[in-house]
Amino acid sequence: MKANTLISAVRILASSLALAILSVLPVPALSQSPTSAAPAPQRMNIDFGENTTLQDAVNHLIGMFRQKNEHVNALLKGDGGAVSVPVMSLQQVTFEQGMRAVALACEPPVEVDGAGPNVLVVRVLNRDEQKALHSKLRAFNVTEFLRREGVGNAAAQLEVLETAVAAGVKARRQVTQVDDPILEAHLEGGLLFAQGDATTLEVVTEVVQALCPSSVVAHPTKP
Numbered sequence: 001m002k003a004n005t006l007i008s009a010v011r012i013l014a015s016s017l018a019l020a021i022l023s024v025l026p027v028p029a030l031s032q033s034p035t036s037a038a039p040a041p042q043r044m045n046i047d048f049g050e051n052t053t054l055q056d057a058v059n060h061l062i063g064m065f066r067q068k069n070e071h072v073n074a075l076l077k078g079d080g081g082a083v084s085v086p087v088m089s090l091q092q093v094t095f096e097q098g099m100r101a102v103a104l105a106c107e108p109p110v111e112v113d114g115a116g117p118n119v120l121v122v123r124v125l126n127r128d129e130q131k132a133l134h135s136k137l138r139a140f141n142v143t144e145f146l147r148r149e150g151v152g153n154a155a156a157q158l159e160v161l162e163t164a165v166a167a168g169v170k171a172r173r174q175v176t177q178v179d180d181p182i183l184e185a186h187l188e189g190g191l192l193f194a195q196g197d198a199t200t201l202e203v204v205t206e207v208v209q210a211l212c213p214s215s216v217v218a219h220p221t222k223p
Contacts (some may be wrong), residue, residue: 078124143190
């Protein structure tokens with residue numbers, strides 16, 4: 001019994017000594033795969049002077065940011081040389097912010113879309129898209145003119161009205177560019193709907209009010 005007691009005491013002493021040694025040894029850190037955060041995009045001050053075209057602006061932006069080792073790209077669709085960029089000064093903008101600011105300031109309008117990492121597509125709107133962008137709808141109450149006593153039916157009166165509008169547009173073209181309006185009528189309700197840009201709707205309004213002074217004109221809205 002005494003021998004067994006002695007062996008047990010030795011084992012307990014050895015275990016305690018081992019635990020003491022392990023407690024002071026450094027614990028190795030768990031290995032982790034290195035993760036590096038994506039670098040923040042460069043920000044720059046960009047100035048555009050007089051007589052700058054969209055093509056000039058795109059080339060200037062790409063050149064400035066590539067000098068800072070930014071891997072930026074832009075695809076220009078359309079005639080960038082026919083689009084003017086106003087004089088402007090941009091402070092601390094990224095490449096994408098600078099490109100979108102240019103697009104918003106351009107005339108005629110330009111769209112910017114992302115085509116992938118660090119790639120922007122700059123597209124000049126065609127004429128139909130430009131017209132749709134500025135197009136508005138206006139409604140006229142022309143009941144009195146369509147149902148005027150002593151004249152033909154409402155359909156015949158509508159033709160008279162449309163002919164007068166066409167003549168007004170032709171006359172305005174002598175002094176400025178103006179597009180033909182899109183006209184639709186609701187004869188039963190005595191309404192005439194006209195769609196076009198601000199100049200076109202101005203001509204239609206003048207003609208309608210000249211033929212029908214009591215006509216009620218609605219405020220222009222987007223189609």
